[in-house]
Amino acid sequence: MDLIIHHWDADGIASAVLLTKVSGKKFDYFTPPAGNYFLSEDDKNHIKNLGAEKIYLVDMSLPETDLKFLNRISDFQVYDHHSGKLIEGIKIKNPILKGAKSMDYPSCTTVIREEFNLSEDILFWSGIWGDVGFKLKEDDLLLKNLKTFLNTNKIDFNDFKLFVSTVDFQYKTGDREKIYNVISFLLDNPPIQIIKEKRFTSIIDEVEKAKEEEFKKFKNYGKLEYLHTKSPYYIISDLCRLKYKENPKKFSVVLGERENFYNFYLRTTAEDLSSLVKEVKEKGFFGGGKKDVLGVVLEKKDFNRFLGFINEFFIKNGLDLKKIMEGKFD
Numbered sequence: 242m243d244l245i246i247h248h249w250d251a252d253g254i255a256s257a258v259l260l261t262k263v264s265g266k267k268f269d270y271f272t273p274p275a276g277n278y279f280l281s282e283d284d285k286n287h288i289k290n291l292g293a294e295k296i297y298l299v300d301m302s303l304p305e306t307d308l309k310f311l312n313r314i315s316d317f318q319v320y321d322h323h324s325g326k327l328i329e330g331i332k333i334k335n336p337i338l339k340g341a342k343s344m345d346y347p348s349c350t351t352v353i354r355e356e357f358n359l360s361e362d363i364l365f366w367s368g369i370w371g372d373v374g375f376k377l378k379e380d381d382l383l384l385k386n387l388k389t390f391l392n393t394n395k396i397d398f399n400d401f402k403l404f405v406s407t408v409d410f411q412y413k414t415g416d417r418e419k420i421y422n423v424i425s426f427l428l429d430n431p432p433i434q435i436i437k438e439k440r441f442t443s444i445i446d447e448v449e450k451a452k453e454e455e456f457k458k459f460k461n462y463g464k465l466e467y468l469h470t471k472s473p474y475y476i477i478s479d480l481c482r483l484k485y486k487e488n489p490k491k492f493s494v495v496l497g498e499r500e501n502f503y504n505f506y507l508r509t510t511a512e513d514l515s516s517l518v519k520e521v522k523e524k525g526f527f528g529g530g531k532k533d534v535l536g537v538v539l540e541k542k543d544f545n546r547f548l549g550f551i552n553e554f555f556i557k558n559g560l561d562l563k564k565i566m567e568g569k570f571d
């Protein structure tokens with residue numbers, strides 16, 4: 242069977258479903274563990290063993306080596322809207338890489354709709370709402386068009402938002418089966434019906450509760466707010482943002498421990514993190530970020546090397562992160 246590899250969020254799921262519907266075929270699906278914007282060795286073995294002749298990658302910018310791997314083992318096609326670069330010999334449909342404006346392609350569903358001449362539907366709009374909904378202003382043309390779509394199709398705005406959250410929240414449980422179950426449901430039913438399904442909608446409350454519980458476990462070390470969590474829920478970026486909002490000038494750090502990986506998050510306005518983000522990448526870690534945020538995914542074997550590196554940054558700011566973490570790792 243052919244395979245669709247997709248991002249774990251609402252846009253990735255909606256894109257995978259749209260692509261399935263338009264091709265009229267059955268597919269296998271794969272999404273990496275939440276937070277991993279790369280394929281681990283396990284992921285690659287799993288994908289290879291599926292033996293797909295054709296592999297699609299939607300809504301995910303993977304490292305060049307991973308793209309080349311997928312291109313080697315299959316007839317490979319990418320649909321995406323993230324920044325990155327074109328790679329010779331790989332079929333990538335991504336208008337952003339050819340100079341298009343990101344506001345014209347706010348979602349991967351936008352790229353897929355254009356490629357296959359699809360009419361707008363709730364999946365198309367859920368990709369957009371999932372990726373950029375939080376930053377749309379009342380007078381944005383995109384929001385006006387969405388509201389026209391919802392009115393025409395008699396979909397309540399709150400129901401639409403619930404729809405997108407329900408699709409989006411599944412990955413936060415840390416259980417990828419839940420994501421694949423949503424894809425099945427969306428393929429077999431009128432998509433909006435999902436908001437009537439307790440087994441899918443209850444995930445939102447479940448995740449919010451887990452967040453509340455973990456949030457209480459932050460420890461304060463003066464300028465540093467630190468949380469080490471072993472929660473199976475993938476909520477660390479949310480937790481870090483919540484703590485950061487309390488006091489942006491502090492250093493809010495969350496370390497999420499999973500089976501084979503650590504997720505590290507730092508947010509602060511105390512210092513511009515842009516050069517730190519750059520350095521992280523140069524050192525060969527899987528990381529990204531902006532002025533006020535750094536996120537890194539680490540294989541466990543790389544953790545000490547990372548801690549040594551990042552602690553230099555904290556020492557400069559009068560904080561010994563390593564000492565704070567001491568005793569927490571074996």
Ligand SMILES: [Mn+2]
Binds near residue numbers: 248252253300322348
């Ligand atoms: Mn997207």
